[in-house]
Amino acid sequence: MELALSPEDAAFRDEVRAFIAENYPKEMRVPNPETDLTKEQSLLWHRILYKKGWIAPLWPREYGGPGWSITRRFIFEQETSRAGTLPPLAFSVTMVGPVIYTFGNDAQKQKFLPRILSGEDWWCQGYSEPGSGSDLATVRTKAVRDGDHYIVNGHKTWTTLAQHADWIFCLVRTDASAKPQASISFLLIDMKSPGVTVRPIITIDGSHEVNDVFLEDVRVPVENLIGEENKGWTYAKFLLGNERTSMAGIGRSTRYLDRLKKIVNAEITADDPAHLEFRKEIGRIELDVLALEATELRVVAQMARGIDPGPAASLFKIRGTEIFQGITELTHRAIGNYGLALREQPLSANQFMPGPDYGHTATEKYLNARKLSIYGGSNEIQRNIIAKAVLGL
Amino acid sequence: MDIQFTEEQELLRSSVQRMLRDQYSFEARRKIVTGEEGWSRKQWNGFAELGLLAAPFSEESGGLGGGPLSTMIVAQEFGRHLVVEPYVETVVLAGGLIEHAGTDEQKQALISDIIAGQKIWALAWTEKGARFDLANVATAARRDGKDYILSGEKTAVIAAPWADYLIVSARTAGKRDDRAGVSLFVVDARAANLDLRSFKTIDGRRAAEIAFRDVRGELLGSEGEGVALLEACRDRAIGALCAEAVGAMAELNSATLEYSKTRKQFGVTIGSFQVLQHRMVDMFIAHQEALSLMQHLSLSLGAGESGVSRLASGVKSKIGYAGRFIADQAVQLHGGMGMTDELNVGHYFKRISSINIQFGDPAHHLLRYVQLDAAA
Numbered sequence: 054m055e056l057a058l059s060p061e062d063a064a065f066r067d068e069v070r071a072f073i074a075e076n077y078p079k080e081m082r083v084p085n086p087e088t089d090l091t092k093e094q095s096l097l098w099h100r101i102l103y104k105k106g107w108i109a110p111l112w113p114r115e116y117g118g119p120g121w122s123i124t125r126r127f128i129f130e131q132e133t134s135r136a137g138t139l140p141p142l143a144f145s146v147t148m149v150g151p152v153i154y155t156f157g158n159d160a161q162k163q164k165f166l167p168r169i170l171s172g173e174d175w176w177c178q179g180y181s182e183p184g185s186g187s188d189l190a191t192v193r194t195k196a197v198r199d200g201d202h203y204i205v206n207g208h209k210t211w212t213t214l215a216q217h218a219d220w221i222f223c224l225v226r227t228d229a230s231a232k233p234q235a236s237i238s239f240l241l242i243d244m245k246s247p248g249v250t251v252r253p254i255i256t257i258d259g260s261h262e263v264n265d266v267f268l269e270d271v272r273v274p275v276e277n278l279i280g281e282e283n284k285g286w287t288y289a290k291f292l293l294g295n296e297r298t299s300m301a302g303i304g305r306s307t308r309y310l311d312r313l314k315k316i317v318n319a320e321i322t323a324d325d326p327a328h329l330e331f332r333k334e335i336g337r338i339e340l341d342v343l344a345l346e347a348t349e350l351r352v353v354a355q356m357a358r359g360i361d362p363g364p365a366a367s368l369f370k371i372r373g374t375e376i377f378q379g380i381t382e383l384t385h386r387a388i389g390n391y392g393l394a395l396r397e398q399p400l401s402a403n404q405f406m407p408g409p410d411y412g413h414t415a416t417e418k419y420l421n422a423r424k425l426s427i428y429g430g431s432n433e434i435q436r437n438i439i440a441k442a443v444l445g446l
Numbered sequence: 447m448d449i450q451f452t453e454e455q456e457l458l459r460s461s462v463q464r465m466l467r468d469q470y471s472f473e474a475r476r477k478i479v480t481g482e483e484g485w486s487r488k489q490w491n492g493f494a495e496l497g498l499l500a501a502p503f504s505e506e507s508g509g510l511g512g513g514p515l516s517t518m519i520v521a522q523e524f525g526r527h528l529v530v531e532p533y534v535e536t537v538v539l540a541g542g543l544i545e546h547a548g549t550d551e552q553k554q555a556l557i558s559d560i561i562a563g564q565k566i567w568a569l570a571w572t573e574k575g576a577r578f579d580l581a582n583v584a585t586a587a588r589r590d591g592k593d594y595i596l597s598g599e600k601t602a603v604i605a606a607p608w609a610d611y612l613i614v615s616a617r618t619a620g621k622r623d624d625r626a627g628v629s630l631f632v633v634d635a636r637a638a639n640l641d642l643r644s645f646k647t648i649d650g651r652r653a654a655e656i657a658f659r660d661v662r663g664e665l666l667g668s669e670g671e672g673v674a675l676l677e678a679c680r681d682r683a684i685g686a687l688c689a690e691a692v693g694a695m696a697e698l699n700s701a702t703l704e705y706s707k708t709r710k711q712f713g714v715t716i717g718s719f720q721v722l723q724h725r726m727v728d729m730f731i732a733h734q735e736a737l738s739l740m741q742h743l744s745l746s747l748g749a750g751e752s753g754v755s756r757l758a759s760g761v762k763s764k765i766g767y768a769g770r771f772i773a774d775q776a777v778q779l780h781g782g783m784g785m786t787d788e789l790n791v792g793h794y795f796k797r798i799s800s801i802n803i804q805f806g807d808p809a810h811h812l813l814r815y816v817q818l819d820a821a822a
Contacts, residue, residue, distance in 0.1 A: 329816075336816040340739075340764040347738035358450065368731055433724070440723035443730060444703055 056350055062124055069132045076101050077138050085414045086139045087421075088260045089400060092175070092217045099141045099172040108170050109146050116154045116162065117170045127353045134304025144213070145169045145176040148292050149222045152239065156280040156288050165220075165241070179209040179223035179242070179266060180289070187434050189224065190233040190286065194268060196225035196240060198275070203227075203240065205248075205271040211428070215251050215264040218244050223268075224289055227282050239285035241277040242268070258420035259398040293430060300370040300429070302377055303346045309380045310339055316387045316411050331387060338379050345372050364442045367435040374425035374432060385419035388412035395420075451519075458516055461496055462523040470527045472790045478530060479650040485531050485608055494563030499537055507545050507557045514685050514747035518740065521686040525693025528790070528797055530650050532566055532605035538686045539679055540567030540613050543630065547667030547675050552632070556611075568609040568635070570600040570656055571676060578806035580615070580676045581625045587616035587663065594618070594631055594665060596658045604804070606654035607644040609635045614663060615672050628672035631663030649800035650793070680805050681758040685740075685747050687801045688761055691769045692740045694794045694801075695733045698776040701791055702726060705780055722779060729775055732768040739764055756818040759811040766808030769798040 058066065078097040083089040102108040110126045112118030121129065133140065150169045153161055168174040185191045194207020205225060215221065221242050228236035242249070248271040254263045280288055313335060321328045349369065352362045385392050391408030395416045406413045426432040440446040451459070469492065478486045493499055501516040503509020510516070517538055524533060537560060544556050559565040576582035585598025596616050606612060612633045620627030633640070641657040667675050703726060706717030716722055743761045746754045773795040777784035784791050802808060 332816045332819075333812055336760075336812050336819070337763075340760050340812075340815070341735075343742075343760065344735035344739050344764055347742040348735055351738050351741065354450070368734065372731065372735070436724045436727040437720075439727045439730065444723070444726055446703075446706070446717045446723050446726070 056124065056127070056353065058124075058128075062128060065125055066128045066132060069129055070136075072105065072107075073132060073136045073138060076105075077136065081139055084410075085417065088258075088262070088398070088417070090139070095139060095142075096172045098139055102141060103171055108141055108172075109150060111147060111151060112154065116150075116166050123353065123357045131304060134302070135307065137305075137308055141172075142175060142214070144178050144222075145172075145174065148178065149176050149220075149241075152222070152279060152288050152292050155291065156239075160276065161241075161279065174219045175214070175217050177212050177215040177218035177221045177244075177266075179212060179221045181211045182208055183210055187431055189289070190237070192224045192226060192237065194223065194225045195229070196227050196238060196273070198227075199272075201275045203273045203275065203278070205240070205242065205268045205273055207268050209266040209268070210263075211254070212251075212264045212266045213262055215244070215266050216253065216261065220244060221249075221266065222279075224285055227285075231283065234286040236283050237285040237289070238282050239279040239288045240273055241279065242271060242273050246271050246273065248272075255398075256421065257423070258417040259395055260417065260421065261398065262421075300366065301345050301349045301373040303342060303349060303373075306338075306342050306373070306376050306380060309377070309384065310335065310342065312411070313380060313384050313387060316384060316415075319409070319411070320387055320389060331383070334383055338376060338383070341372070341376050341379075345369070345376065364438050367430075367438045370429060371432050371435045378422045378425055381415075381419040381422040384415045388415050392416055392419075451515075455512070455515060455519055458497075458501060458512065459519045459523065462498065462520055465492060465496060466523055466527040466529070470529060472528075472793075475528055475530065475650075483608070484646070484650075484652045489529075490531050490566075491563050493531065493533070494561070498533070499563055500561040502537065503541060503545060503557060503561065507553055508561055509557070514682065514744045517682070517686050518689040518744040521689035522693040522740075525690030525797070526697050528650070528694070528793055532568065532608060532651075534683060534686050534690075535569060535605040535609075536560055536565075536567045538683055539569040540611070542682050543569070543613055543666060543675060543679050546678065547630065547671075552664075552666065556632075565610040566605065566608050567611050567613065568603050568605040569679070570603040570606065570612045570614045570633075572601050572603065573599065574601050578810050579623075580680065581628060581673045582623055583615050583617050583628050583672075584622050585614065585616040585658065587618050587629060587631060589618075590662075594629075594663050596631060596633065596661045596663045598658055600656045600658075602653050603656055604647065604651060604653045606635065606642060606656060607652040611635055612656075613666060614658070615676060616663070618669050625673050627670050628676075629669045630666040630672045630675060632666050633658075633661055633663045637661050647800060649797040651800075677755060681755050682747060683805055684758040684762045685744050687804060688736075688740050688743065688765045691765055691798055691801045692733070692736050694797050695736060695769055695772045698772050698791065698794050699726070699729050699733050702729065702776045702779050705783075709781075716779075725775055725779065729772050732771055736765045736768045756815055759806075759818070760815040762806065763808040763811040763815060766802045766811070770802060770808070773798045 080094055081090060081098060099108065106119055109118050110121055110129050114120035146169060150166065153165050180189060182192050182194060184193060194205065194209065196203040196205045209223065221244055223240045223242055224237050225240050226236055227238040248269040250267040252265040253261045254265060255261055256263065317331045321331060352365045356362055388408065391412045392415065394407050396406060396413060397404055497510060498520050500509045501512040501520060502514065505511045541557060541560050544552055548556065571580060573582060573584055585596060585600065587594040587596045596614060598616065600614065612635050614631045614633050615628055616631055617627055618629045639659040640661050643655045644652055647653050706722060706726065707715055709716050739761045743757060746757055776791050777795055780791050783789050786792065
């Protein structure tokens, strides 16, 4: 299914396609790019896009964005995801970047934005805490003013790739007396500051993606406060809106479905009744993808005409994650007994894995994908948002 | 896939909406359905005057050239109002077959009568034991001069009791199940030796079991190509039926939401319960996705894309499951009221159930979608 494109947009799509084919680093084509790449390897594509001027499709031209229309941004997203490229780090480019150019001051823009674009700074997100998951307004990390510094104490958790990060953007409490939402500030903290400790959390797939981040008497210059003190909740909500925009994940789901079909054909003979059962389950998911894709195109077409899509992002997040979880579950089932094996982390070249290559990451993907319906505002929270904003409940 | 409707299409939609709002209330519909005939010629004439019966036909055939998108627009609104008149049967099924397969003579004679609202048609393709298989035809036709003589039985032919003419599939060669050897015939519904036993359908329509004992029929299309013609006809019918289902789903969702905001239990409106809120969000999402697929299918039908038949099956399946989910939940959330004949909710439920049977249920079409996958 394709957008009806103008000749110019069609030429742009071809240009993007050709650029990916010629420039995407072979080094990054590993079994599981999300876990198998070093920090340096995962930045290779980022730097290529930066040189091309395509690293930040969302950003206005004055801050280093390419100045694309909504249609072109969508084409770029579609082409890069269909080609299976590793997206640039979202925490830097789609999350904190837009917060800085929207709510930050000139000094902050000049200091941080170029380093985000170039990949020099790696950002992580300091939102969740042990006591604050979906109910983010209850964060307890405290920032107390001391001259031209804040003294920060607290415990952030589920911090993705904090082990690589140079900076963390944090929600901190700056006024204990006010209402929860009215006393939160948005603070940028240098990960090299004394008092910052990162502790790995190993998840059920064996990977090290998330971390605890402990902040003990960390001194943060007041100039690292974004916008106004106690207005951080507004900025945080703005950012969460960005986080959910490309959650439909059509390109990725389509690639994984194609792969799943090949695995089913290889693992189960056509005369086995299980073969047809699998194909019917795959067929249903394929139709789910088609329906979501058609919905995404409908929304993009509306946005291109200036119509506010409302909380469409919540719909995409819910369905996109449910679909991908379904695909990883079916893939894990398709490899049968080999689904008992799980690659050991850290990876080593001489580790033995049973069964064909295509099954080696199926188990870890299945396990890892459980996170999708939890993070970025759990799917239950997304349903609350739609219930309130669309249904008026 | 930009769904920006043209001014003409918007005009069509708003005029159908206005007419149905003024003349096809749920009470008005109830009178029609419980009347002797079970349909309204007055309404039908209104459809003709408004140009709805001409909308999808090409301009050469005397139509307005609106194609599958105009069918979609009309059917969606008909679905919202549970219109019982045989629009799909007359315009989409018979009209479409005549337009695609008829001789110039047939087109001129038959389509103008449809557009003018003069004649009602029904398509008799289903047989006992054939379920949803278009090729499973035992009814036989033998040549007699320039006509054919038909013998056999058709089952559950929707709108047949109202029809002036039938299009009947019958075997001119081969054995039951052969794809080749099925042909289509135009038959006068009041012909001698045509025995028609009428019954009421769950969605307030009339259908019939029909026995043909040496009934004269006129060939429509080439001999032996009936199955291919019926397949394309089914794809177009799926486009229209899915649009009706989507219209019905929209009404069920808004009725359920409205009810949840007024109905109180335990001292609060039931819409304040999170479990029901999330259910209604899932109903909302199911409708949004169905709407997107409905548009996608209609655009593909209009563009005559290859592979549209597989797409039609996929969409029929997905919208069928979505419709069943929404209908189930709408009745459930209305509680006992949802079970009553008095409230419209149960009637939407029954319309969606009927659509889910016509031309194949969601499971049948899922299987067809999967089996037509060239990549698998």
